[in-house]
Amino acid sequence: MRSRALAVAAAACAAVGLSAPLAVADNGPTNIRLNPSSVHQGSTMTIKVDGCRNGGTVTSNAFPRTHLSVNRDGRSTAVARIYNDATPGRYNLAVRCNDSSRVATERFTVLAGRGTSGGLGGSFGPSSTEMALGSGLVATAALGGAVFIARRRRMDSGKA
Numbered sequence: 001m002r003s004r005a006l007a008v009a010a011a012a013c014a015a016v017g018l019s020a021p022l023a024v025a026d027n028g029p030t031n032i033r034l035n036p037s038s039v040h041q042g043s044t045m046t047i048k049v050d051g052c053r054n055g056g057t058v059t060s061n062a063f064p065r066t067h068l069s070v071n072r073d074g075r076s077t078a079v080a081r082i083y084n085d086a087t088p089g090r091y092n093l094a095v096r097c098n099d100s101s102r103v104a105t106e107r108f109t110v111l112a113g114r115g116t117s118g119g120l121g122g123s124f125g126p127s128s129t130e131m132a133l134g135s136g137l138v139a140t141a142a143l144g145g146a147v148f149i150a151r152r153r154r155m156d157s158g159k160a
Helices: 002-025 128-159
Strands: 030-035 038-040 044-050 056-060 066-070 076-081 089-097 103-111
Touching: 030 089, 030 103, 044 056, 044 066, 044 089, 056 076
Parallel strands: 038 103
Antiparallel strands: 030 044, 044 076, 056 066, 056 089, 066 076, 089 103
8 A cells, every 4th residue: 555655656746847847948938127128229228038048039120130148047138239220119029938939028118319429529510609709819819919020020120
């Protein structure tokens, strides 16, 4: 009787032990985290996913197909670069693990592109105050130069 109970318990443990890897493998992507969740055209977005221990892919209309790489902690990460000409608005992304047929989705927002951070760079003309100040400085310098040359000529002519 004990041997029969032991055999049944061993069979039950074996069934649970053999089915556990299958359950983990078919679990699929979960807990999708986007950083940032609102991203400008041409910028990058980091996608972190749990449940894809063998990597996978991330797809969207806003960026090219991106592959998930597995980290040491078992989490998968991908970095997607948003198209420069992506239309601003709401988009979906789909995550599919290599070892699962399950697909998980997440929403994000594409914002209008911002220009380069290169300073003003001549994008603004001088104001009327700046023009008046500059003209006054140039006129003062010209007058001072003329006075200097005129005095120097007088000194040179007085020696002769």
